[in-house]
Amino acid sequence: MARADLRRSDEMRRIQIITGYTMHAEGSVLIEVGNTRVLCNATVEDAVPSFLAGSGLGWVTAEYSMLPRATNTRSPRDISRLKLNGRSAEIQRLIGRSLRSVLDRRMLGERQIIVDCDVLQADGGTRCASITGGYVALWLACRTLVDRGLLPRIPLRGQVAAVSVGIFGGEPMLDLCYQEDSRADADCNVVMTGTGDFVELQCTGEERPFTKEELARLLALGRKGTAKLCREQRKAIGDAWNL
């Protein structure tokens, strides 16, 4: 079964991670995965949500949104309907949990880092690109805190990256574009650490249930993809990574 762009079933799309894309955020990244393009800006705030006040612990949260014309047909803005899009609500909770899984909340101290993921152009895999790019933006914001002498070192225990995998035309495939995703029988968003452990796993068989064996093949693909993405993250961060 040939893919739209002639990739192999286990081949990622072209990845580009541009750091410092905007000038105001403490950490700013534009990530492109194929035609999907997400702007990830990390903001450091000195206050934490009220449930953490006085705890000495920090927090990372995420917001996710698509620009109205990031997609093929225009979607109205949330504010025009006065409701946060249900899909956005689900996705931003996933991004937040994923990023927090590698956070050393005590080392961060009573600060909150908000990672805004705004999709400029969508072609499948926007939540995974948000996690992968959001991690780099978060790292850069932490780096800013270190550079300002506010933290001794980066309060992250490892890397985290995400990729979508799915069964399309009966075959497991890595990194689905929109056209593939919309016709997949089942798909997983696999969030893994740099050491190959799981952080989040969201698998859906809305079209049909999937078997244990299919799951195993999907997870193997996911492991391959996230390993590749972790290499790209380190490349984007550059020499600072090893400091």
Added chain:
Amino acid sequence: MARADLRRSDEMRRIQIITGYTMHAEGSVLIEVGNTRVLCNATVEDAVPSFLAGSGLGWVTAEYSMLPRATNTRSPRDISRLKLNGRSAEIQRLIGRSLRSVLDRRMLGERQIIVDCDVLQADGGTRCASITGGYVALWLACRTLVDRGLLPRIPLRGQVAAVSVGIFGGEPMLDLCYQEDSRADADCNVVMTGTGDFVELQCTGEERPFTKEELARLLALGRKGTAKLCREQRKAIGDAWNL
């Protein structure tokens, strides 16, 4: 590691599924899993959402909400904050996808069935109880359509049930109560069919990443739990199941 209620690590809590709990809904179920108590009411509507109009296909959707004092401390109602709770948004999307996975949308025809899951009392596992109880409410609403001569038979291709599993004190455990859930290192919500295939899988390692091996053990527990729940569903439906 002893559990709060002295259950074995692979033991479900007491399950009770009361059908016909309220008199107005086409399908009504009160499900109790331990102290968790969810009222699931299925409503049949003759119209479908606009994206399906004229398609000949039906739809199933879900709404999930907790009563303000379903939990240990009172939560304000969504309407008082003018925002759908983010957790509720995530959960009701999961319930809807899970129920649709066994739906024969063509056989249902251009009708929508809304499954309202209202948590009267929460003690962990409310989303799983909603899926398990919601399936029975959906089945009963379909039965009402059959009884009224509007459908030839139940437009469901199988059963679907859900259970939470998690790693708590280093050990995989089945069917977490709130106290266990809030201290778990990682947990999965496992949604499976009556034949043991996966419908949805949501695993989270917010406290720490989890390994492939841990995942395998969690999924095995999930399979055991959902099999038990499917038996309870059939028992609740009773003789009508075999018609």
Added chain:
Amino acid sequence: MARADLRRSDEMRRIQIITGYTMHAEGSVLIEVGNTRVLCNATVEDAVPSFLAGSGLGWVTAEYSMLPRATNTRSPRDISRLKLNGRSAEIQRLIGRSLRSVLDRRMLGERQIIVDCDVLQADGGTRCASITGGYVALWLACRTLVDRGLLPRIPLRGQVAAVSVGIFGGEPMLDLCYQEDSRADADCNVVMTGTGDFVELQCTGEERPFTKEELARLLALGRKGTAKLCREQRKAIGDAWNL
């Protein structure tokens, strides 16, 4: 004129008041009046609304809501329309005023008790059932405060209960069910104390005005009904009532 359920015109429906229905609330009651079923949960909070801060006075307020399928046709949730239902707004103000009328605000001290009235199943008289059941939930929450040594005794000066009466088919009738209520010429919600005084009186002649004589007959029926309800309240509370 025969009533749907063959009751006499001055006969109440079957009343059941179950205390301790849920486990988290300081006071919890499930009240059933015929087919009407309302869950009343009372929550104690240590803060009062800002207009009472520093006054030494307490407050009781109520929230009222119907589950979407409490009625014959499904009503959308308030949050989906982003507006508190006008009828709910009117009713919860009535419940709050009624309960406050017997409250010793100074004895309660700077605490707020919120009484959530959620209608699980509606068949007429839901606001009256909410007041009658809400009173018991409030009493139980006060009892919890006494048991915890936070109050010397129950800060309530008496009982309060409510019943609907109406003119239906030209005849005054007690405790209207939905079918009767929807066809009544005029109806009153009568809120009275255990000693037979008025707390609130809301009479409406939307279909036609009503006379002074009709009002007198309705109020006499209301007195009879609330007396019966007060007995049921004391029975539900049990021996603790006399302590």
Added chain:
Amino acid sequence: MARADLRRSDEMRRIQIITGYTMHAEGSVLIEVGNTRVLCNATVEDAVPSFLAGSGLGWVTAEYSMLPRATNTRSPRDISRLKLNGRSAEIQRLIGRSLRSVLDRRMLGERQIIVDCDVLQADGGTRCASITGGYVALWLACRTLVDRGLLPRIPLRGQVAAVSVGIFGGEPMLDLCYQEDSRADADCNVVMTGTGDFVELQCTGEERPFTKEELARLLALGRKGTAKLCREQRKAIGDAWNL
């Protein structure tokens, strides 16, 4: 017990009803009762709410609002809090029911008349002034329909007017101003027809319950007040009343 403005206990404040106060509405009235000043504008719309479509019946509804500085301290606008004030919700439902009680819905036909009651200055009794003035605005809007040849005659079966009465310093008093109302033990809003029958009765004893005898004295005062208001309504409408 002397009243703030030295009125007798059964004496109304000065009443002024100015018709044609604004130029756009089909019926426009500025009503002043003492210092309370309400602008009542009635708008005729050719459509009815969906639940009446095709029924051949008309509808009257009301909206009530206070300007931010109608009161002694400024209240934020509803839109700034994104919530309809609960008190306004309760009041506008009362106004709507009161006006509909004398409406011949079949004669009006499938039209809706919206009566906007905007309080320019508040000094107690704003809901009653809204009903009394709203009736005249509604009458004038109907008159406009008659004048345009769209209706054969005014589709109103009688008059409706409202006054507040209350127990203040132990004594029943007619037409409470704000200072009296805020310190009343109990108060009633009495809505009556021109023939002295009841349309709505809302009595509240938030400070203390009230007796049957007190109620009787309050209703007698209410009857006196509404009779006076009905005379003022007819005077404001003028000769057209008898056509």
Added chain:
Amino acid sequence: MARADLRRSDEMRRIQIITGYTMHAEGSVLIEVGNTRVLCNATVEDAVPSFLAGSGLGWVTAEYSMLPRATNTRSPRDISRLKLNGRSAEIQRLIGRSLRSVLDRRMLGERQIIVDCDVLQADGGTRCASITGGYVALWLACRTLVDRGLLPRIPLRGQVAAVSVGIFGGEPMLDLCYQEDSRADADCNVVMTGTGDFVELQCTGEERPFTKEELARLLALGRKGTAKLCREQRKAIGDAWNL
């Protein structure tokens, strides 16, 4: 080209400024410009917005709204759509900026004055009437502060008034009524000080662009109109102006 009301092209409509129109506000004005009628109430609050806390500076802000039937067809209230009308948002920002331009924020001290402009009847030029009348209400509220000994003198550096001018039928005209405004090729809202300097200038050529020469003629008319309005403001304030 004759105007609807036979005015000359450089002639203002009749202006009336009634001070003390309502009794609660610190400054209250009803301004009429032709058939346009706006109630301007200024409220003094002891707190400033958070961005000014501790700065020693005061603030003036405005809110603008039209009653539903201020116009020829009824507009729904903002709260019924849950959105502040976009036009209102634009206008109230203009009013606020205009009034602040003559405010001595240091002399006012950490107080906020809110100027509510509610349009009772609209016939073009409501935003200009709001600025002109709002200035007088603001002046009166400041006067109240002086009278109470809270300020040494009026903290306003000058007058501000506004008028609309437009090109209608090819000719520049002063003070457009609604009928003229809705058919104008271009129009300006000119906000000027009592000494003839500009405070705000908002010119729009939605129908067609306008030239530098047309702009010059419009501004000259605006200067004439605002000079007249400033005289009316001083007349309304009366002798107090010179103190």
Added chain:
Amino acid sequence: MARADLRRSDEMRRIQIITGYTMHAEGSVLIEVGNTRVLCNATVEDAVPSFLAGSGLGWVTAEYSMLPRATNTRSPRDISRLKLNGRSAEIQRLIGRSLRSVLDRRMLGERQIIVDCDVLQADGGTRCASITGGYVALWLACRTLVDRGLLPRIPLRGQVAAVSVGIFGGEPMLDLCYQEDSRADADCNVVMTGTGDFVELQCTGEERPFTKEELARLLALGRKGTAKLCREQRKAIGDAWNL
């Protein structure tokens, strides 16, 4: 008085207009003016707002928003406050009017073009950049309609571009950056056609009023700036401009 970036007082910042920036929109432009960066996407819809249905006329409207971290400190999203930012409301109305001023609504026919202006990075002049870039996006969307054979030619009667000018340190300056704008005594947003006529003019003297002479100097600068911008627009469109 030296400018932050050593520009002359009549010198524009570097301008870059990238066409085809995203792949889904009918017209897509990324405009950069100095550090200000706005993504302008034009969407063609086949329906018009209801007030134009059946008129044969088209419509152009705009939406404007800033990403949360487009600015130096993070702004919460509109949806988290449930309110469209007042400044955004004002700006998007300006953009819409400006673009409509050169639109041939009859030639466009019953179609709506929505121009979304999303500020990725802000450094002053975002509304002007939105108009200038939005015009190119609108032109490209029209071009798409021509290319698809749906329109005979571009339904725009000319060009429109905008620049901010202001008095800063006593001197009129062209194209203010944020640092200059926030300290300007007065500033104008000048919207002009390619032929040097005015489309919109919004001048504000919040800090102090400004004179007729100052206005004249500001407008001359604005004319110079918009002429330059119009050249850049034509350059970005390229050869297609002359077809």
